[in-house]
Amino acid sequence: MIIITLFFMLFALSVFAADNDKAVNLLNKMSKSVQTNSYQIHFLSQDKDQYVTTFEYSHLGALQKEEVKAQLLYLEGPAKEIILHNNITSYFQPDSASFSITSPRITEAFPDVIYNDFTKLTDVYEFVKLGKTRTANRSVQLIKMIAKDKDRYSYIIWIDDKNFLPIRIDLLDQDGEIINQLKVVDIDEDFDQKKMKDYIDSRTYPILLSIEKQNNMLDAWRLAWLPKGFKEVAAYNVNFYNSDIATKLFSDGVFSFTVNVSSDLSNQSNQLIQQGGRTIFSTNIGNKNIIIIGNLPKTTIERIAQNIVEK
Numbered sequence: 001m002i003i004i005t006l007f008f009m010l011f012a013l014s015v016f017a018a019d020n021d022k023a024v025n026l027l028n029k030m031s032k033s034v035q036t037n038s039y040q041i042h043f044l045s046q047d048k049d050q051y052v053t054t055f056e057y058s059h060l061g062a063l064q065k066e067e068v069k070a071q072l073l074y075l076e077g078p079a080k081e082i083i084l085h086n087n088i089t090s091y092f093q094p095d096s097a098s099f100s101i102t103s104p105r106i107t108e109a110f111p112d113v114i115y116n117d118f119t120k121l122t123d124v125y126e127f128v129k130l131g132k133t134r135t136a137n138r139s140v141q142l143i144k145m146i147a148k149d150k151d152r153y154s155y156i157i158w159i160d161d162k163n164f165l166p167i168r169i170d171l172l173d174q175d176g177e178i179i180n181q182l183k184v185v186d187i188d189e190d191f192d193q194k195k196m197k198d199y200i201d202s203r204t205y206p207i208l209l210s211i212e213k214q215n216n217m218l219d220a221w222r223l224a225w226l227p228k229g230f231k232e233v234a235a236y237n238v239n240f241y242n243s244d245i246a247t248k249l250f251s252d253g254v255f256s257f258t259v260n261v262s263s264d265l266s267n268q269s270n271q272l273i274q275q276g277g278r279t280i281f282s283t284n285i286g287n288k289n290i291i292i293i294g295n296l297p298k299t300t301i302e303r304i305a306q307n308i309v310e311k
Helices: 002-037 192-202 298-306
Strands: 037-047 053-060 069-074 081-085 088-094 099-102 125-135 140-149 154-160 165-170 177-190 222-225 230-240 243-251 256-265 270-273 278-285 290-295 308-310
Touching: 002 125, 002 140, 002 154, 053 192, 069 192, 081 192, 125 154, 125 222, 140 165, 256 298, 278 298, 290 298, 298 308
Parallel strands: none
Antiparallel strands: 037 053, 037 177, 053 069, 069 081, 081 088, 088 099, 125 140, 140 154, 154 165, 165 177, 222 308, 230 243, 243 256, 256 290, 270 278, 278 290
C-alpha cells in the first residue's frame, strides 16, 4: 500500500513538473512574440474600482532591440503620445513639458512581466496551465503565474493560440482578486507598417532627461531587507524641474520598485497611496524626503521603508 501511495505521489509530481515546463515554454514564446512581431492593438486598462483607459499601441518588431520602434496613443483625455525609437522613449504631453529617456521599450504598454526569460523565475513563481477559452474573438490559453510568497502579486496571462501575443493580463492580489486588468479588444497584424515607420523616423524629439550616475544621495543609506529575488538594477541622479532626485531601482524581473531621495529638506509625516497594483509610500529619513514607488503590496512597500537604514 505504501509503495502504491508513493508511486502516485511521484507520478503527480512528474505531471506537475511537465505542466510547469509547458507553461514556461508558452510564456517564453509570448515574450519573444511581443518583442519581435509587428502588430497594432487597441486595449483597455483598468485598476480596481477605477475608470477604464483605452490605448492604441503600434509595434514594429525586430530581433535587435535597438531596431524596435513603437507608438502608444492615449485615446481619452489629453492627447498624450509615447514613441520608442533607437532605444529612446519620448513622451509628448500637451499639459506639460515633453521629454525623452533612455529605455528599450514603452513601459506604459505591456507590464514588465511580459519581458522575461521565465525559466529564471521558477524559484519565486509557480506556473500553471488553466486550459483554453476565447476572448476578443480569439482562441487563447491561460497561464497562472503564482507568487510563492506574500511579498508580491500574481498574474493570469491569456495568450493567443496563433501569434502568442498576450490578449489579457490580470494582476491578482494576495487574495486572488483582480486589481488591474489589461484587455486587448482587437489586433491588426496587417496595419501600414511603412507609414508608421516613416512617421516615427520623421518626428523631432525632445532632449534626453539629465541622468547622472554619481554623487548619489542614497549612498548614505542601504536596504536591510529585500523580497526574495529582488536586486538593485540601476542607480542614478535625475534633475527634474530644478529638483535633484537620487533613485535606486530594484526588480525581480516581474515587479519593481524605486527608492527616491529628494535633495530638498522635508519633515512631512508618512503617507501611503495605493492605485490598483501601484503603491506610493512617502517618509522621512534624516530630514530627507524618501518616496518608494512600486507595483507591490502595501505591506511589502512598508516593510522595505522600515528597513532603510543609515550606513
